[in-house]
Amino acid sequence: MTGQGRRRRAVALAAMGLVAVLAAGACGADGGKNASDSGMPAAAPNAGGAAKAEGGADQDKAAGGSxxxxxxxxxxxIIYTGTMQVRVEDVDRAAREATARAREAGGFVGGDQRTSESADARAELILRVPADRFTALIDGLAGLGKQERRxxxxxxxxxxxxxxxxxxATQRARVDSARKLLARATSINDLVTLENEVGRREADLASLEAxxxxxxxxxxxxTITVAFVGPHAVTVEKEDDLGFLVGLRGGWSAFLSSLTVALTVLGAVLPFALMIGVPVALLIWLARRRRARRAPPAGPARMVPGPAGPVPGPTPSAPPPVPAARSGP
Structure with a gap:
């Protein structure tokens, strides 16, 4: 056989071997798939542990999903809370309309505070309405006048x-178990202990349920808190947190607060000062007065003799100088 024939034979054998390997792999894959679909365990040593882990993960996922x-x-x-301010022409009429709309929506009025002064008319309502009617009622209240804040x-x-x-659920199970133990108690000590435990667990359960x-x-x-203000009512706007006037206002408020505290302390101390200080001051004054009475009276000052000195008088003037006599030649 020539070299070319040998090479062809080798290529043919390699091709046949490759086809056999691919066929075996396909059969193994189908067999493993059929085994897994039919619930049969895999033949590999670690396949059982892997299947168990996957099953546990699926169970955990299902439990978490449920x-x-x-x-x-x-x-x-979700808890919805709304706050708004609406300027209207008639405060009382707007308040009545808001109350009627809240009741029509299936809610009620939780609070109602009004000021009837014509110059500063104001009404603040707290409305409790179902969550699915919250947005519609907010928009309806805004249409009663001019909305200034929402x-x-x-x-x-x-x-x-x-x-x-x-x-x-866990606390209820604990209460049931404690009650079962209480029913099987045989001694007074166990009965008292279990009754206290049941009471404590029931209190915790009531708190959680509340x-x-x-x-x-x-x-x-x-909850919707709506404030209706009259056409001429003055509202307090939100002020800046910085600035000279803000600092001055804060300092003045602090000074007034300190003065109030000082006056409060003075008012609390003043009764004690009057009840204790006045008698003490009176006793001190009486003691000083008694001491002044016991002291000897002061007499005239005695003259102490001293050394005799010249009698003061006018100082004599010095005589004029005498000219010296001249001697003869």
């Missing part, structure tokens, strides 16, 4: 609600 927080917007617990705040309490549900009801109320009913 018991975790639903991320859909319509399933979340502020809407939201708070997502979904995680807190889910956590409270889990804690309530928090849950509070959150449910805030999420079910939104």
């Amino acid at each position: 018991g975790g927080t639903d991320l859909r917007v319509d399933q979340r617990s 502020e809407i705040r939201t708070e997502d309490v979904t995680e807190e609600t889910v956590d409270l549900d889990a804690r309530i 928090k849950k009801r509070r959150l449910a109320d805030l999420t079910a009913l939104s």
Whole structure:
């Protein structure tokens, strides 16, 4: 056989071997897929552990999906709070209209404070309405006059609600277990101890349930605080936090506060000073007066003799000088 024939034979054998390897791999893949689909364990040594780990992960994922927080917007617990100020022509009529609209929406009035002075008429209402009517009612109230201020705040309490549900379920189980132990108590000491434990657990459960009801109320009913002001009412605008006048106003307020504190302290100390200081001052005055009476009276000052000195008088003037006599030649 020539060299060229050998090469052809070798190429043919290699091609046949490659086809056989590919066919075996395809069969193995199909077999593994069929085994996994039919629930049969894999033949590899670590396949069982891998399958168990994947199954546990799937179970955890399913548990988290069923018991975790639903991320859909319509399933979340959101607290809506709105604050607005509307200037109207008739404050009382606007307040009555707002009250009627809140009741029509299925809510109620949680607070009503009004000032009837014509120059500074003002009405502040706190309305509690269902969350799905919150936006519509806000827009309706703004249409009663000229809206000057609006502020809407939201708070997502979904995680807190889910956590409270889990804690309530756990606490209920603890209360049930404590009650079962209390039913099987045989001694007085055990009975007293278990009764205290049951009372403590029931108090914790009641506190958690109160928090849950509070959150449910805030999420079910939104809060709108609306202030209706008259056409000539003066409203306080938000001031800057910096500036000379702001600092001066703050310093004057601090001075008045300090003066108020000082006067308060003085008023608290004054009764003690009157009750104690006046008798003490009177005793000191009496003691000084008695001491002054016991002291001897002062007489005339005695003359102390001293050395005799010249009698003061006019100083005699010196005689004029006498000229010297001249001697003869």
